[in-house]
Amino acid sequence: MLAHKLLLPFAFLAIAGVTTIATSQADLPILPAPLSDDSFLYDGTPSDPLVELGRNLFFDPILSGNRNISCGTCHDPRLGSGDGLALGIGEGGVGSGPDRRTETAVTGRVPRNAQPLWNIGAREYVSLFHDGRVEWIEDGMRIRNPAGDDLPEGVSDVLVAQAFFPVTSPIEMAGQFGENPVAEAAFAEDRPQVWRILAARVASVPAYLDMLKEAYPEITMPHDVTYTHLAEALTAFQTVAFRSDESPFDEILRTGDVSTLSVDARAGLSLFYGRANCVSCHSGPLLTDHDYHAIAMPQIGPGKGHGGDFSYIAETGLAGRTEDEGRYRVSRDTDDLFAFRTPSLRNVTLTGPWGHSGAFDELEEMVRHHLNPIESLEGFDASAVVLPPLDQVMRLSGRGSEFGYGPLDPSQEAAFDLRDTWVIQSPVLRERIAAENDLRAFHLADEEIRQLIAFLESLTDPSAINRSDLVPTEVPSGLAPQPTR
Numbered sequence: 001m002l003a004h005k006l007l008l009p010f011a012f013l014a015i016a017g018v019t020t021i022a023t024s025q026a027d028l029p030i031l032p033a034p035l036s037d038d039s040f041l042y043d044g045t046p047s048d049p050l051v052e053l054g055r056n057l058f059f060d061p062i063l064s065g066n067r068n069i070s071c072g073t074c075h076d077p078r079l080g081s082g083d084g085l086a087l088g089i090g091e092g093g094v095g096s097g098p099d100r101r102t103e104t105a106v107t108g109r110v111p112r113n114a115q116p117l118w119n120i121g122a123r124e125y126v127s128l129f130h131d132g133r134v135e136w137i138e139d140g141m142r143i144r145n146p147a148g149d150d151l152p153e154g155v156s157d158v159l160v161a162q163a164f165f166p167v168t169s170p171i172e173m174a175g176q177f178g179e180n181p182v183a184e185a186a187f188a189e190d191r192p193q194v195w196r197i198l199a200a201r202v203a204s205v206p207a208y209l210d211m212l213k214e215a216y217p218e219i220t221m222p223h224d225v226t227y228t229h230l231a232e233a234l235t236a237f238q239t240v241a242f243r244s245d246e247s248p249f250d251e252i253l254r255t256g257d258v259s260t261l262s263v264d265a266r267a268g269l270s271l272f273y274g275r276a277n278c279v280s281c282h283s284g285p286l287l288t289d290h291d292y293h294a295i296a297m298p299q300i301g302p303g304k305g306h307g308g309d310f311s312y313i314a315e316t317g318l319a320g321r322t323e324d325e326g327r328y329r330v331s332r333d334t335d336d337l338f339a340f341r342t343p344s345l346r347n348v349t350l351t352g353p354w355g356h357s358g359a360f361d362e363l364e365e366m367v368r369h370h371l372n373p374i375e376s377l378e379g380f381d382a383s384a385v386v387l388p389p390l391d392q393v394m395r396l397s398g399r400g401s402e403f404g405y406g407p408l409d410p411s412q413e414a415a416f417d418l419r420d421t422w423v424i425q426s427p428v429l430r431e432r433i434a435a436e437n438d439l440r441a442f443h444l445a446d447e448e449i450r451q452l453i454a455f456l457e458s459l460t461d462p463s464a465i466n467r468s469d470l471v472p473t474e475v476p477s478g479l480a481p482q483p484t485r
């Protein structure tokens, strides 16, 4: 058998003993080419000093306004490079995974599921975030992004651009108005000021300045350092750290030999590429088409504050539009209402809870959702939703120069908590989500679901189960690295 076989003809699968075979020649599963160094930014090998700088920055709370959270808190290399939660608690929280709690008052929870970062340095990523709001447009000439022209010139990739944004989010990393200068700038939506403060903060730490000089010959003084340098280092680190192409599936892509899979996984593979047609969206070596589809996913959590519905405000008096309209808020094309980017399925067994708001905490439920999205949405049990408790909450009050943050009035606590299930409990909003569904119902037997899941298990790279070695034991700021190793 040829090495680096690109096509896997059905005849071959049959020889290899696949039990569930699609019916016609037209269903031949064409497997993608394997990943290789040149599939990745920097051809997979950015310079060591740049990676080492990025590694320290990734786990150092120095990039957060209140110095209390790092990228690694939400992208934990022990938790599938996410946080193991449906929806996390950003800055102001302590602990990780299911133990995460509020330590100081926060304004709410992070509204979307922390995305896993497996193979995020692959060049085929043309857009980032669940809604693709950081993306290459105009044939790779320009990066559309939430800061528009404020994003500095010379940002060379979407992954570099992405690293400019978590630090400007009050809830994720910046903190709230009045707490620190980064938060003040974030509140005023003066993003360039956020980036300037953080670049100066990092450059003022002698050990970081040394690392920056080593990575960038043009840096000699602290004021030579810009946030772009930091973002590039984070990119180099993520490209190397979260590369994951040693799964049984990768082995098949390299050798063309499926006999290494269990009988169930082989049957699952032929369903995935055949009758179940998962490949129509989950395609290519990363099992995503990088496109957006509305599949009537149940939404939990407070949403992005941008929906079109005012029923929550009307009923509770608390600010907040609740439904997450996904790609529509970027494209303004009504075809994109409630559409989200197809997630990569690499290491998917490690990355739960699943879906853009983490609504499913069982992989089987997530897969079954695809069989009849509308029935699944209608039948979703909101009472089973488990989110980390928000014990300490504050909200903006007052107006003009008089505003500030104060504790939530106890009489409003119940109304505040209602936000987490408002969308899924509302027949009107469920109907709006259902109306946009693009995935037609189809049947699979229980046995076939089991086989599909066996195939999904073959996408797990054993080396991805726990990469806690990535976390440094100490970081130049002298703060405790997060997560703790």
Ligand code: HEC
Pocket (backbone or CB within 6 Å): 058, 063, 069, 070, 071, 072, 073, 074, 075, 088, 089, 090, 091, 110, 112, 113, 114, 115, 116, 117, 120, 127, 128, 129, 130, 131, 159, 162, 163, 166, 167, 171, 172, 173, 234
């Ligand atoms: C408070 C938790 C939190 C922190 C801190 C955080 N992230 Fe994220 N990250 C998320 C969430 C949630 C998303 C998805 C957001 C969305 O789609 O709107 C995300 C998305 C991403 C993505 C896009 C992945 C994809 O598939 O499109 C990258 C890359 C990323 N984060 C890197 C970082 C880096 C680098 C940092 C530190 C500078 C960081 N994150 C800090 C929660 C966090």
Ligand code: HEC
Pocket (backbone or CB within 6 Å): 272, 276, 277, 278, 279, 280, 281, 282, 292, 293, 294, 295, 297, 340, 341, 342, 343, 344, 345, 348, 351, 353, 354, 355, 356, 357, 366, 367, 370, 438, 439, 452
């Ligand atoms: C019409 C396109 C489409 C098809 C076909 C499709 N999916 Fe999906 N899938 C998606 C989208 C979009 C999401 C994310 C939805 C969201 O978060 O709102 C998703 C999410 C998932 C997830 C959760 C991943 C995560 O990280 O949260 C799994 C697992 C999954 N799909 C497996 C499958 C399987 C197995 C099949 C075949 C039975 C399949 N999908 C068919 C579009 C599709």
